[in-house]
Amino acid sequence: DQQVKQNSPSLSVQEGRISILNCDYTNSMFDYFLWYKKYPAEGPTFLISISSIKDKNEDGRFTVFLNKSAKHLSLHIVPSQPGDSAVYFCAASAGNTGKLIFGQGTTLQVKP
Amino acid sequence: NAGVMQNPRHLVRRRGQEARLRCSPMKGHSHVYWYRQLPEEGLKFMVYLQKENIIDESGMPKERFSAEFPKEGPSILRIQQVVRGDSAAYFCASSPPGRPQETQYFGPGTRLLVL
Numbered sequence: 300d301q302q303v304k305q306n307s308p309s310l311s312v313q314e315g316r317i318s319i320l321n322c323d324y325t326n327s328m329f330d331y332f333l334w335y336k337k338y339p340a341e342g343p344t345f346l347i348s349i350s351s352i353k354d355k356n357e358d359g360r361f362t363v364f365l366n367k368s369a370k371h372l373s374l375h376i377v378p379s380q381p382g383d384s385a386v387y388f389c390a391a392s393a394g395n396t397g398k399l400i401f402g403q404g405t406t407l408q409v410k411p
Numbered sequence: 412n413a414g415v416m417q418n419p420r421h422l423v424r425r426r427g428q429e430a431r432l433r434c435s436p437m438k439g440h441s442h443v444y445w446y447r448q449l450p451e452e453g454l455k456f457m458v459y460l461q462k463e464n465i466i467d468e469s470g471m472p473k474e475r476f477s478a479e480f481p482k483e484g485p486s487i488l489r490i491q492q493v494v495r496g497d498s499a500a501y502f503c504a505s506s507p508p509g510r511p512q513e514t515q516y517f518g519p520g521t522r523l524l525v526l
Contacts, residue, residue, distance in 0.1 A: 303453075331513065342415070342502050342517035343454070388453055397444060397506065398467055399515065401453035 302326045303391050305402035313410055318376040320405050322389035325370065329391040333399065334363060334374045337386045346387075347374070379409045413438065415505050415518035423524045430490040430497070432521045436505030442466075443486040444504040444515060445478060454502060460486060493525045 304323045312318045320334075330351040335343035349356040349363045349372070356363050362375045376383055386406050390399040416435040424430050436443050442461055446454040459467040460480035471478065475493075480486040490497055500522050504515040 305453075333513075335517075340519070340522075342417075342504075342519045345514075345516065348513060390454075396467060397442060397459045397515070398456045398469070399444075399446075399454075400456065401446075403451075403453045 301403075302329075303389060303400050303402040305387075305389060305405045307405050308403070309406040309408070311408045311410065312379050314381055315378045318374075318379045318383065318407055318409065320374040320376075320387050320389075320407065322372045322374075322402050323370060324372075324391050326391070326393060326400075327370070328393040329400075330394065331392045332363070332365060332372050333390045333392075334361075335388045335390060335401075336383075337388060337404070343388060376407075379407075381409050381411050383407060383409050415440075415503055415516055417501075417503050417518035417521050419521060420519060421522050421524070423526065424493045425526050426494055427492050430493050430523055430525075432488040432490075432501050432503075432523070434486040434488070434503030434505075434518060436486070436503075437516055440505035440507050440516075442506045442508070443480050444506075445486075445488050446502045446504065446517075448500040448502065448520075450499070457488075490523075493523075495525045498523055498525045 333348040334346040337343045347361045365372045386404045388404045389402045445457040448454045456470040458478045475491045477489045500520045502520045504517045506514045
């Protein structure tokens, strides 16, 4: 049972444009959501997070939007840069358990 | 401040052998998590440990897998009698005391290949 889903395996955008990565979840008990970025042969690197009591969190070029009624979150990267090319994972947790449930990942390619 | 360290980075084992994966958390971090990433999949939670305690092992296979985080030294994920299906990247994460889901920092991973 895939509780966190990233339905787009890949996304390609032009440098300078907006990248929008999407994530859907099924468990209404999730109260904290995170986005990680991963390069090949490296571990995931934390990007940005959002609590379920908020609907938006912004950090520089990265903004995460949460729509609780739709059980959907998205990561916006503006403007996209070639160095943003990586695999992006969304993750969710319920309560203060420390257990993160990850989506399958979306590979972002930003073309110069 | 060194990040989360894992070793070895690559490990090759033959079927039936044992694999030991080590994780040293970031300085000041007392919580350790292990995740496994199978090819073409996302990371799957395995176990959450604090010093000398297993907090949540709901993601651990029932047999052959064990984990520990002793009072001194690194956390160890041990896989006995490895099979080809154990081939994966194993990631360790650590966090300081407090709100563990907010501050998990990942190591570079150990890539296990079972021949």
